[in-house]
Amino acid sequence: MLKQKKNTDKVGVIMGSQSDWDTMKMTVKVLDKLSVPYEVNIVSAHRTPERLYNYAKSAKNKNIKVIIAGAGGAAHLPGMIASLTHIPVFGVPILSKALSGMDSLLSIVQMPSGIPVGTLAIGDSGACNAGIMAAQILALNNKNIERKVKNYRLKQTKSVNEEPEI
Numbered sequence: 415m416l417k418q419k420k421n422t423d424k425v426g427v428i429m430g431s432q433s434d435w436d437t438m439k440m441t442v443k444v445l446d447k448l449s450v451p452y453e454v455n456i457v458s459a460h461r462t463p464e465r466l467y468n469y470a471k472s473a474k475n476k477n478i479k480v481i482i483a484g485a486g487g488a489a490h491l492p493g494m495i496a497s498l499t500h501i502p503v504f505g506v507p508i509l510s511k512a513l514s515g516m517d518s519l520l521s522i523v524q525m526p527s528g529i530p531v532g533t534l535a536i537g538d539s540g541a542c543n544a545g546i547m548a549a550q551i552l553a554l555n556n557k558n559i560e561r562k563v564k565n566y567r568l569k570q571t572k573s574v575n576e577e578p579e580i
């Protein structure tokens with residue numbers, strides 16, 4: 415993780431359980447790549463509801479500009495965080511064992527009108543894209559992150575062969 419100055423804009427990455435880390439490490443990996451400052455925590459909507467409340471209420475004072483919340487199954491974390499703060503929240507549906515992440519996806523995406531959660535794809539792609547999306551938002555006010563995001567995209571484009579290797 416980057417060394418962080420005080421008052422630096424950052425991303426808050428949270429997950430409902432230690433078991434979500436395998437997926438959410440994809441978010442952290444891409445944030446590192448794009449030089450985006452972040453902090454990462456476990457916050458469970460069901461097992462640690464007071465921690466959830468305190469996290470949402472203290473996020474602004476910690477200069478968190480975007481929150482990425484990964485959760486699986488009943489997956490109430492992103493929606494509950496979004497209900498407690500005006501900071502934009504992205505939800506990452508974890509690929510659950512029982513229902514292959516469909517439970518997580520539907521739970522996160524079906525927010526009532528008035529409390530949005532930007533919902534990403536199930537699993538690793540969603541976790542990675544949530545990080546890129548957050549970087550793109552911070553890039554609006556940060557030239558260094560903007561440069562990193564542009565380079566990331568350029569490198570990705572260059573890496574795609576015109577023809578398949580047969």
Ligand code: RP5
Binds near residue numbers: 431432434486488508
């Ligand atoms: C959710 O329940 C978590 O986000 C996790 O995806 C799921 C299972 O949690 P564990 O029982 O593995 O801790 O709250």
